Amino acid sequence: MTGEQTEKPGRKPRIRDAEATKARILDAAKKEFAKNGLGGARVDDIAEKAKANKRMIYHYFESKEGLFQTVLEDAYLDIRSAEQKLHLEDLDPKAALEKLVRFTWEYYLKNPEFLTLVNSENLHRAKHLKKSEIIKVSSRKLVNMVASILERGVKAGLFRSGVDPVQLNITIAAVGYYYLTNRFTGTIIYERDLMAKDALEQRIQFNIETIMRLVTV
Amino acid sequence: MTGEQTEKPGRKPRIRDAEATKARILDAAKKEFAKNGLGGARVDDIAEKAKANKRMIYHYFESKEGLFQTVLEDAYLDIRSAEQKLHLEDLDPKAALEKLVRFTWEYYLKNPEFLTLVNSENLHRAKHLKKSEIIKVSSRKLVNMVASILERGVKAGLFRSGVDPVQLNITIAAVGYYYLTNRFTGTIIYERDLMAKDALEQRIQFNIETIMRLVTV
DNA sequence: TAAAGAAGTAACTAGTTAGTGCGTTAATTG
DNA sequence: CAATTAACGCACTAACTAGTTACTTCTTTA
Numbered sequence: 473m474t475g476e477q478t479e480k481p482g483r484k485p486r487i488r489d490a491e492a493t494k495a496r497i498l499d500a501a502k503k504e505f506a507k508n509g510l511g512g513a514r515v516d517d518i519a520e521k522a523k524a525n526k527r528m529i530y531h532y533f534e535s536k537e538g539l540f541q542t543v544l545e546d547a548y549l550d551i552r553s554a555e556q557k558l559h560l561e562d563l564d565p566k567a568a569l570e571k572l573v574r575f576t577w578e579y580y581l582k583n584p585e586f587l588t589l590v591n592s593e594n595l596h597r598a599k600h601l602k603k604s605e606i607i608k609v610s611s612r613k614l615v616n617m618v619a620s621i622l623e624r625g626v627k628a629g630l631f632r633s634g635v636d637p638v639q640l641n642i643t644i645a646a647v648g649y650y651y652l653t654n655r656f657t658g659t660i661i662y663e664r665d666l667m668a669k670d671a672l673e674q675r676i677q678f679n680i681e682t683i684m685r686l687v688t689v
Numbered sequence: 690m691t692g693e694q695t696e697k698p699g700r701k702p703r704i705r706d707a708e709a710t711k712a713r714i715l716d717a718a719k720k721e722f723a724k725n726g727l728g729g730a731r732v733d734d735i736a737e738k739a740k741a742n743k744r745m746i747y748h749y750f751e752s753k754e755g756l757f758q759t760v761l762e763d764a765y766l767d768i769r770s771a772e773q774k775l776h777l778e779d780l781d782p783k784a785a786l787e788k789l790v791r792f793t794w795e796y797y798l799k800n801p802e803f804l805t806l807v808n809s810e811n812l813h814r815a816k817h818l819k820k821s822e823i824i825k826v827s828s829r830k831l832v833n834m835v836a837s838i839l840e841r842g843v844k845a846g847l848f849r850s851g852v853d854p855v856q857l858n859i860t861i862a863a864v865g866y867y868y869l870t871n872r873f874t875g876t877i878i879y880e881r882d883l884m885a886k887d888a889l890e891q892r893i894q895f896n897i898e899t900i901m902r903l904v905t906v
Numbered sequence: 907t908a909a910a911g912a913a914g915t916a917a918c919t920a921g922t923t924a925g926t927g928c929g930t931t932a933a934t935t936g
Numbered sequence: 937c938a939a940t941t942a943a944c945g946c947a948c949t950a951a952c953t954a955g956t957t958a959c960t961t962c963t964t965t966a
Contacts, residue, residue, distance in 0.1 A: 907965105907966100908965100908966095909964105909965090909966085910963105910964085910965085910966095911962105911963090911964085911965105912961105912962085912963075912964090913960100913961080913962070913963090914959105914960080914961075914962085915958105915959080915960075915961095916957105916958095916959085916960100917956105917957090917958095917959105918955105918956080918957075918958100919954105919955085919956075919957095920953100920954100920955095920956105921952105921953085921954090921955105922951105922952080922953075922954100923949105923950100923951085923952075923953095924949105924950100924951090924952100925948105925949090925950095925951105926947100926948080926949085927946105927947095927948080927949105928945105928946090928947095928948105929944105929945085929946085929947105930943100930944080930945075930946100931942105931943080931944075931945095932941105932942085932943075932944090933940100933941085933942080933943090934939100934940080934941070934942090935938100935939085935940075935941090936937105936938090936939080936940090
């Protein structure tokens, strides 16, 4: 009676979809790596959360580190792509710079996993990111965009000259990143709820002020 | 000749020394936790590096997390203590602020373990630091010091009023911390050796400029 | 439609890891 | 000097963990 094809009432039909499974694994992995770091993440937990078999992880990503690398690369590509969609070149220099500062802040706020992934990667001395050429290319675009905003600002007599676009880029990231990645220790050290709605509002205003004063003549 | 016991010439110094063993464990643990994070650190490796038996770690610190907590607390106490030794109250507002920016940068540069420990603690939502009252007290002193510098600067007509000392404190830390903790990914993203001597020199100048422009009238 | 191949699974392995039980040895004290 | 206390070490374990083997089930296509 083994050849019986009639489906049992409680049995779900097994749907096969490689892309969907891959995506579920990547999504679960992103959360797990962000929550526990590369070392603390558990492959079994990722498989369970993704509703996939652990074997599939090794089938699609070769190893735990291979999975981490893909997660990290995707995360960088996502923020770089979102930055390009801002079309800062269509705005006047001041508005463009403010929009970038605001965007960076809001992206970190809405995607806290990005911060933890980057921290984790730095703990491992960027060994995974080193292998990625596409990340370099897409980052170059961002630096060029900031350089262009600065140039236009100088020409318009709004910004002082001599500001290094790389340093500016780093600083725009820094004032948001540090506040948010260290929000837990920060809340204790400064005895203030750094994640309260008005605290966040105050911080983004402070960051805009910081960057604007930095470039203004 | 006061403390001189009846020590025989050829005799080795004390083989048993609880304080020395504790100190060796803490030192080894700091390095191991900084290098691999709390999750990635190995208790066996710490014991080996400390030239102590693993049993001693559990004897003195109860658990891996107990050891981490002590390491973290010591790290915070060290930077807070160093900050107090700057005697910023003896300097004029501008010099005091610049000295603090420079000190913060140099402390991070010389003590990169501090950055990784703080990152690790934030990955764990500050569960260890939460338990420490002494950290809050010593941090309060720093915030008060910055508040006092700001006040003196405003009175002297050098600084604008309305700058939140907590936000300023956070920003002073941010511009150094982000650059250094993300030096590995940063070197790839910005295609520039961020740790080259002239790059470091350029960054500290940029940071001073950023903070000074932020508070100046 | 049959065969190939891709998607998916359960159970396993070999190595690792935090934490301990219990005995030994050095220093202190009555 | 004996008794006590504290420092120290060996060897173990129970649980965990990345990665694999060997298999079944579904989908595509010649």
